[in-house]
Amino acid sequence: MKLLVLGGAGYIGSHFVKEALKNNHEVIVIDNLSTGHIESLPKEVKFYQGDIRDERFLDEVFLQERIDACVHFCAYSLVGESMKDPLKYFDNNVIGAIRLVQAMVKHAVKYIVFSSTAAVYGSHEEMPITENFTTEPTNPYGESKLFMEKIFKWSDEAYGIKYVSLRYFNVAGADSEGTIGEDHSPETHLIPIILQVPLKKRDKLTIFGDDYNTFDGTCIRDYIHVLDLADAHLKALDYLKRENNSNIFNLGSESGYSNKQILSNARKITESPIPSEIGPRRPGDPDKLIASNQKAKKVLNWEVKRDIEDILKSAWNFHKNHPNGYRGDK
Numbered sequence: 269m270k271l272l273v274l275g276g277a278g279y280i281g282s283h284f285v286k287e288a289l290k291n292n293h294e295v296i297v298i299d300n301l302s303t304g305h306i307e308s309l310p311k312e313v314k315f316y317q318g319d320i321r322d323e324r325f326l327d328e329v330f331l332q333e334r335i336d337a338c339v340h341f342c343a344y345s346l347v348g349e350s351m352k353d354p355l356k357y358f359d360n361n362v363i364g365a366i367r368l369v370q371a372m373v374k375h376a377v378k379y380i381v382f383s384s385t386a387a388v389y390g391s392h393e394e395m396p397i398t399e400n401f402t403t404e405p406t407n408p409y410g411e412s413k414l415f416m417e418k419i420f421k422w423s424d425e426a427y428g429i430k431y432v433s434l435r436y437f438n439v440a441g442a443d444s445e446g447t448i449g450e451d452h453s454p455e456t457h458l459i460p461i462i463l464q465v466p467l468k469k470r471d472k473l474t475i476f477g478d479d480y481n482t483f484d485g486t487c488i489r490d491y492i493h494v495l496d497l498a499d500a501h502l503k504a505l506d507y508l509k510r511e512n513n514s515n516i517f518n519l520g521s522e523s524g525y526s527n528k529q530i531l532s533n534a535r536k537i538t539e540s541p542i543p544s545e546i547g548p549r550r551p552g553d554p555d556k557l558i559a560s561n562q563k564a565k566k567v568l569n570w571e572v573k574r575d576i577e578d579i580l581k582s583a584w585n586f587h588k589n590h591p592n593g594y595r596g597d598k
Contacts, residue, residue, distance in 0.1 A: 269505065271293040272335045274446040276313070276321055276341025277304030279450045280383065280439060280494060284394065285313060286448065296333050298326075307594040308448045320364045323371070330375040337379035337505055338372060340365075340505060343416070346456055347387065347407045351551045354408035361412035363420070369423045375589045377429075379508045380420065381501050382512045384433045386490075386520070388414045391554035395524070396490075397434070398560040399516050417516070424514045432504040437490035437520035437559045439497055441579040449586030450494075451593035458530060459491075459566040461579065465589045466540035471571075472544060477549035481556075486527035490520035493574035493582070503568040505576035512557065519558025530576070535595055537580045 271288060275281045278296030281304065288295050289310060290410045297309060300319045309315060314333075318325035320342060322436030344350070345363040350357045371496040372380065405411040440459045443448030450460045464470045476486035500519050507515070527534075537543050564570045574582075 269336040269509070270296065270334060271505070271577055272296050272298065272329070272338045273387065274298045274338060274340045275304065277301060277306055277309055277315075278341055281341035282308035282448050283494045284341070284444060284498040284501050285309060286443060287495065287502060290590055291311070291502055296329070296335070298329060303452060305367035305451060305594040308527050314527050316342065321360070321367050323367055326367060326371040327374070328370050330377070332463045335375070335377050337369065337381070337581060338377060338509065338564045339501055339505070340368065340380060340382045342381070343413070345385070345409060347553065348456070348510065348550050348563075350407050350409035351411070356517050357408045357412045358415070362415045365416040365419045369419060369429065371428075372429055373427045373489070379505070380429060380431045381434045381504045381508070382420060382431055383433045384418065384516075385413045386408060386435055386437045386518070386557050386559065388435060390415065395556060396522055396559040397518065397558065399518055399563055407551075412540065421514070429494040429510055429513045430471070432508060432510050433439075433516045434497075434500060434504060435516065435518050435559075436497065437557055438492050438494055440491050440583060441493040441495065441574065442582045443495065444582065446582070446585040446589045449590065450530070451581060453593070457535070458527060459534070459583050460587065461533045461583055462531060462542060463538065464544045466538045467587060469591070473531060474543040474547040475531070476543055476547050476553070478598050479549070482526055484528050487553055488558065490522065490524050490558045491530075491576055491579055492520050492572065495572055496572050499573075500568065500570050503570050507568055516583075517564040517568060518559040518561055519564060520561050521575070522559060522561055523576070524556065525556040525576060530580075533576060537577070537584055
């Protein structure tokens with residue numbers, strides 16, 4: 269298939285691009301490079317720099333390329349920032365989705381795989397979370413993603429665009445070669461932040477809150493390797509082509525780890541003491557998020573192949589090779 273990957277120079281997008289090429293897909297990438305890195309893309313990938321909210325830009329890309337399906341990764345995704353500036357998130361994430369669907373309708377592209385988030389669920393006591401749980405986001409980021417899901421739902425009803433929405437839990441890790449990985453500025457994700465300590469990029473780790481309703485007081489999250497995530501996107505594309513039916517799937521491991529447990533595992537893998545302290549809670553953070561992935565296993569024939577040790581080892585391998593991120597490669 270000829271795939272238009274939106275946000276393909278970002279962390280998750282670049283890993284998907286690499287795996288899609290291995291599976292003999294032709295890949296076209298759009299990215300405005302506000303958070304992505306052109307260095308993460310293979311040289312053979314055709315790249316267009318621009319913003320998906322720009323109707324003229326999108327139209328030009330769709331006119332030049334005969335696209336079979338879209339894979340959508342470009343959205344702002346920082347919970348804390350979304351609490352401080354919700355309109356930024358609704359403008360970029362929601363308006364971007366509308367512009368994309370308009371272009372798909374105009375150019376008769378019928379399939380899209382969309383990166384949603386576990387943040388659409390909000391806070392629940394019962395675990396693991398299934399796709400049937402109520403969606404009550406506790407932050408504007410999650411709300412914007414839920415709006416995007418509804419845009420795709422009603423676009424299916426009105427225009428026949430078939431979508432798969434993949435609700436990620438916590439994504440981490442890097443490719444096995446250590447050539448691409450997570451590089452955000454500023455970094456807000458726990459695992460790369462932890463690894464900055466043994467790399468002497470920060471003095472200590474701050475854990476945000478130890479008074480959550482969990483066994484050790486710190487947030488519990490379900491971590492999934494970025495390569496397992498990329499594989500799920502490929503299987504979602506196969507599903508759309510085979511079944512021509514829209515659907516929603518959770519992507520997680522069904523295993524939850526607290527912040528303190530992740531820190532303990534990171535200390536073992538890096539062989540570093542990694543000093544830490546407890547800081548105040550971040551607004552909008554639920555106590556616990558653990559996925560049920562049974563639906564994805566059954567319908568997509570997808571399975572988790574990598575555990576938390578694989579995640580941490582691959583992330584450490586990337587960050588050791590790129591202590592200054594992609595900037596160090598220039």
